[in-house]
Amino acid sequence: MARILTLTLNPALDLTVSLDKLIPGAVNRSLGLTRHAAGKGLNVAQVLADLGHHLTVSGFLGSDNAQPFENLMQARGFADAFIRVPGETRSNIKLAEADGRITDLNGPGLQVEDEHLQSLLDNLIPLVAGHDAIVVAGSLPRGVSTAWFAALVHRLKASGVPLVLDSSGAALQAALPIAPWMIKPNEEELSEVCGSDLSAAVRKLRGQGIEHVVLSRGSAGVDWHGPGIALRAIPPRVEVVSTVGAGDSLLAASLHGLLQGWPAERTLRMATAVAAQAVTQIGFGIHDREQLARLEAAVRLQPL
Ligand SMILES: Nc1ncnc2c1ncn2[C@@H]1O[C@H](COP(=O)(O)OP(=O)(O)OP(=O)(O)O)[C@@H](O)[C@H]1O
Numbered sequence: 257m258a259r260i261l262t263l264t265l266n267p268a269l270d271l272t273v274s275l276d277k278l279i280p281g282a283v284n285r286s287l288g289l290t291r292h293a294a295g296k297g298l299n300v301a302q303v304l305a306d307l308g309h310h311l312t313v314s315g316f317l318g319s320d321n322a323q324p325f326e327n328l329m330q331a332r333g334f335a336d337a338f339i340r341v342p343g344e345t346r347s348n349i350k351l352a353e354a355d356g357r358i359t360d361l362n363g364p365g366l367q368v369e370d371e372h373l374q375s376l377l378d379n380l381i382p383l384v385a386g387h388d389a390i391v392v393a394g395s396l397p398r399g400v401s402t403a404w405f406a407a408l409v410h411r412l413k414a415s416g417v418p419l420v421l422d423s424s425g426a427a428l429q430a431a432l433p434i435a436p437w438m439i440k441p442n443e444e445e446l447s448e449v450c451g452s453d454l455s456a457a458v459r460k461l462r463g464q465g466i467e468h469v470v471l472s473r474g475s476a477g478v479d480w481h482g483p484g485i486a487l488r489a490i491p492p493r494v495e496v497v498s499t500v501g502a503g504d505s506l507l508a509a510s511l512h513g514l515l516q517g518w519p520a521e522r523t524l525r526m527a528t529a530v531a532a533q534a535v536t537q538i539g540f541g542i543h544d545r546e547q548l549a550r551l552e553a554a555v556r557l558q559p560l
């Protein structure tokens with residue numbers, strides 16, 4: 257199995273509040289609260305670990321509330337390469353309604369100073385060569401400029417290790433010209449940075465050297481454009497508990513199939529099933545192999 261490095265510059269404690277129906281401006285009675293150490297790169301790492309890979313996880317972590325993250329890393333056997341920064345890692349609030357609607361309230365994140373940026377580089381760059389793939393995922397905390405981020409992505413790409421990127425807004429925009437090996441935007445993220453003609457955007461991105469564009473389309477499924485690959489996957493209907501992390505699960509399982517050298521159809525079928533399973537749960541990872549096999553059998557694939 258592969259050694260994979262994930263970078264979560266802006267991790268979060270996900271506080272998921274379950275409630276029947278959200279009425280903004282009213283006193284709402286919740287049904288329950290769950291708390292997970294999370295953030296896109298860490299979520300990806302959990303799915304990859306369940307698929308048998310060895311993980312190193314990096315990014316910035318607030319030293320005042322690092323315990324849940326340290327517990328996760330220890331329980332999962334992740335190599336901890338996070339740089340500690342004074343303060344608290346943000347808490348992101350997810351309001352999960354009974355009909356499956358999710359409202360995200362994501363915080364801005366830690367204040368990162370120049371010394372922490374330097375520590376991250378000093379620590380991360382020597383690690384890169386020992387890995388088979390790098391995943392850079394999520395937003396940027398305060399103090400991390402898009403220019404610094406782009407320079408980092410550039411260095412990671414120059415290492416020659418396959419680089420996967422999942423970000424949004426200005427960070428995504430700044431990193432696209434560097435042409436990561438694979439990107440996984442959702443439709444909204446791609447149209448925000450490339451305009452509303454998504455087919456033209458995908459053609460342009462592929463033309464500038466991005467090998468795999470995995471475009472996630474929520475409950476409508478996934479379009480995957482790659483070398484000799486133009487495939488759409490339509491997931492089976494599932495009972496939605498929380499869509500948080502569905503994109504991370506899709507990315508992780510797609511990377512798994514690619515690293516295993518599987519045919520595109522097998523990879524996309526499995527990744528779509530892993531993502532569909534993710535929406536049936538709060539939290540991250542593959543917990544029910546039988547359900548996964550049933551979901552896989554029910555994924556429909558079409559040429560694009
Ligand atoms: N209701 C659903 N039923 C089945 N599969 C779903 C559903 N919602 C999402 N998925 C699967 O999860 C994938 C990722 O979802 P989405 O496009 O919402 O990603 P995302 O916005 O990056 O998610 P997140 O950032 O919350 O991880 C979709 O491409 C699809 O395969």
Ligand SMILES: O=P(O)(O)OC[C@@]1(O)O[C@H](CO)[C@@H](O)[C@@H]1O
Pocket residue numbers: 266268270294295296299348360362393394395396424500501502503504
């Ligand atoms: O604010 P970002 O970094 O864009 O996204 C953070 C986040 O919403 O992404 C994950 C789901 O993909 C959650 O665990 C986490 O709270």
